[in-house]
Amino acid sequence: RLRKWQERIRTKDAGERNLQFALSEIDRMASALGVPRSVREVASVIYRRSLADDLIRGRSIEGVATSALYAACRKEGIPRSLEEISEVSRVERKEIGRTYRYVSQELALEMRPVDPKKYVPRFCSELTLSEEVQAKANDIIETTADEGLLSGKSPTGYAAAAIYAASLLCNEKKTQREVADVAQVTEVTIRNRYQEQIEAMGIHS
Amino acid sequence: MSAQDPKETINIENVVASTGIGQELDLQSVAMDLEGADYDPEQFPGLVYRTQEPKSAALIFRSGKIVCTGAKSTADVHESLEIVFDKLRDLEIRVEEDPEIVVQNIVTSADLQKTLNLNAIAIGLGLENIEYEPEQFPGLVYRLDDPEVVALLFGSGKLVITGGKEPADAEHAVDKITDRLDELGLLDG
DNA sequence: GCTTTAAAAAGTAACAT
DNA sequence: ATGTTACTTTCGAAAGC
Numbered sequence A: 001r002l003r004k005w006q007e008r009i010r011t012k013d014a015g016e017r018n019l020q021f022a023l024s025e026i027d028r029m030a031s032a033l034g035v036p037r038s039v040r041e042v043a044s045v046i047y048r049r050s051l052a053d054d055l056i057r058g059r060s061i062e063g064v065a066t067s068a069l070y071a072a073c074r075k076e077g078i079p080r081s082l083e084e085i086s087e088v089s090r091v092e093r094k095e096i097g098r099t100y101r102y103v104s105q106e107l108a109l110e111m112r113p114v115d116p117k118k119y120v121p122r123f124c125s126e127l128t129l130s131e132e133v134q135a136k137a138n139d140i141i142e143t144t145a146d147e148g149l150l151s152g153k154s155p156t157g158y159a160a161a162a163i164y165a166a167s168l169l170c171n172e173k174k175t176q177r178e179v180a181d182v183a184q185v186t187e188v189t190i191r192n193r194y195q196e197q198i199e200a201m202g203i204h205s
Numbered sequence B: 001m002s003a004q005d006p007k008e009t010i011n012i013e014n015v016v017a018s019t020g021i022g023q024e025l026d027l028q029s030v031a032m033d034l035e036g037a038d039y040d041p042e043q044f045p046g047l048v049y050r051t052q053e054p055k056s057a058a059l060i061f062r063s064g065k066i067v068c069t070g071a072k073s074t075a076d077v078h079e080s081l082e083i084v085f086d087k088l089r090d091l092e093i094r095v096e097e098d099p100e101i102v103v104q105n106i107v108t109s110a111d112l113q114k115t116l117n118l119n120a121i122a123i124g125l126g127l128e129n130i131e132y133e134p135e136q137f138p139g140l141v142y143r144l145d146d147p148e149v150v151a152l153l154f155g156s157g158k159l160v161i162t163g164g165k166e167p168a169d170a171e172h173a174v175d176k177i178t179d180r181l182d183e184l185g186l187l188d189g
Numbered sequence C: 001g002c003t004t005t006a007a008a009a010a011g012t013a014a015c016a017t
Numbered sequence D: 001a002t003g004t005t006a007c008t009t010t011c012g013a014a015a016g017c
Helices: A001-032 A038-053 A061-077 A084-089 A095-104 A116-126 A129-144 A155-169 A176-183 A187-201 B026-033 B074-090 B118-125 B167-183
Strands: B010-021 B047-051 B056-060 B065-071 B101-109 B140-143 B149-155 B158-164
Touching: A001 A038, A001 A061, A001 A084, A001 B149, A038 A061, A038 A095, A061 A084, A061 A095, A084 A095, A116 A129, A116 A155, A116 A176, A129 A155, A129 A187, A155 A176, A155 A187, A176 A187, B047 B074, B056 B074, B065 B074, B065 B167, B074 B101, B101 B167, B118 B140, B118 B167, B149 B167, B158 B167
Parallel strands: none
Antiparallel strands: B010 B065, B010 B101, B047 B056, B056 B065, B101 B158, B140 B149, B149 B158
């Protein structure tokens, strides 16, 4: 019947419009974050899979789109913190986090915890720190994380502390505030992680 | 010497239970007569009443059904609810003699007494079986099928077990978790 | 799904001193 | 720089939006 036909078209159009909106949002946020095209493609795939598995029911398109981008960044090895992601999204951090966990579980993405070392290049670049500092920070992270010091700690705070420590050790000192600003964590967190890491590394300075 | 059975470290932190007096209530008047009662139907349909000893909070509904939470044991739940029942009787409200009290959830804490490498545990238990997002919460979430409970594991070796209906559920859970981590060689080492 | 209640774990954050 | 308070997660029931 004509009515049923129109309804189908209407539904199809609405669905198509929503998909286009989601993909354009992913594109917009990805551009704002300055992540490569490959990440946007991965995010698009995750969003389409979420759509196919009906994960959007009861959730906002924007929330799922943002979570897909967050997951894609991690999967591609260039993670953005929820804090950074929420700055380019109109969805609040808490909602992005819970939607991400839901999508991640349902699609069985099997995402590994973020490795703090993945933040080192970008943070150090923003702080104009040398290759030597980066290498030292990575060394601190790897060594102390193997001792179980990483358990339960936020990857950004952990990376920030290691970078702060490395900058001191390499005589390229950055203040806690400078590092805290690029990593978007507090000085208190850097201070706490720094103390533990230094102790575990057996450094005194 | 210091290493004891982790089961011995189990502590019940909260017990949630539900019951009912088998009588409809006019919460507006109960709120007027019962001192210390918090009732704001716009915000929540239940009236909140807190007992001091044992410490707990009771949510009293218009239907006469009651939820009790905050107690440290099932015995405390009964004690707290008896106080609530008596308070209601003081208000000339008929309350059944011994309303059935059903424990809905027990929250416990325990200590494996060994630090945990949550990253290794996440991989070991299988990423599909756990949730570990340290950026959002420091605990690793592990859902068990039997007993049907949820455990939150922390780097310190301490854990929280919730979702159980009886104290034994927590003991079984601690046993299973200990065994599983042991066979994976993830307790220290 | 949300609202309210209580409680633990450990990390992080906001604001005060 | 430290201390306090508060929020994140898990669970369940209740009645109603």
